[in-house]
Amino acid sequence: MDLTEKTVSTEVIYQGNIIDVRKETVQLPNGALSQREIVAHSGAAAVVALTEEGRLVLVRQYRKAVEKALWEIPAGKLDGPEDPLECAKRELAEETGYQAEKWTKLTSIYTTPGFSDEVIHIFLATGLTPDDSGGGGDEDEFVEVGIFSQEEIRAKIRSGELSDAKSLAGLCAFWVAEGEK
């Protein structure tokens, strides 16, 4: 079944710092017209960071959009045309103070394809060694670092404390990949 929606016209709504917003008129498979509001985002990279002891490194930061501090896997926006792996390495170092010996691509996810093109490239980082920065984010970023056993992470998922979609998606891809070994 060809489900493609063709763009008939595009209206620019907003060009911002992190996001752009546009409204597209599209033609549906049955020929009818409909509207699509689309939030354009540069994309991001995220890291499932696994210690030698099999524990995972998470970060906690305030998310203004949801008015809560959330535990998440380390992540950050791509800097323009930046290579996602380089972005992942930079964000892991900036946020947690860790460097990794081995990097493996886990998957790429669309965070909310109903209204945004944001894609997050997720990597597994192993062979972690602390650098001397201690992490904590860059100048305007306030980040708390936590290291948890996988059982503690599962408990945080069951309790709802771990509620960030990219983090659950990344852990899902990690555990599915582990299960194949």
Added chain:
Amino acid sequence: MDLTEKTVSTEVIYQGNIIDVRKETVQLPNGALSQREIVAHSGAAAVVALTEEGRLVLVRQYRKAVEKALWEIPAGKLDGPEDPLECAKRELAEETGYQAEKWTKLTSIYTTPGFSDEVIHIFLATGLTPDDSGGGGDEDEFVEVGIFSQEEIRAKIRSGELSDAKSLAGLCAFWVAEGEK
């Protein structure tokens, strides 16, 4: 560590059909001011639908924002102040033609807390019986239904074919809950 960012002022950028956009000036924990672009969304409900044979019901639909048809767990927007469970039941029926005997809350996720308040409430639906509609979505929705074994789903995750964040997050919460039994 108190990571809270206080709102200093708010500017409305756009009030749309699916999303509203606003720009907030916030005060960071160190007293400095920063900007936050926030996409407000009504929230949604999604369903991990498990058949008696342990297979999962997915839907495939075109996502204009990413210009691709994606396999996803059944989901849809809350209709105003609608109860998330009622929304989940409605969307499962509309999109797949299934009704479920038993509903269990799995978790709630923030799809992209860096710039949106969207929350998706995810339920496990078991005891599925087909109604006579066959699903396929409502008037302006074009949806293909697929039923896959959990091993097929894991293969789709490993290959990257299953790339929708809420779907991976919901499957993660489902498998973590199953692992506890």
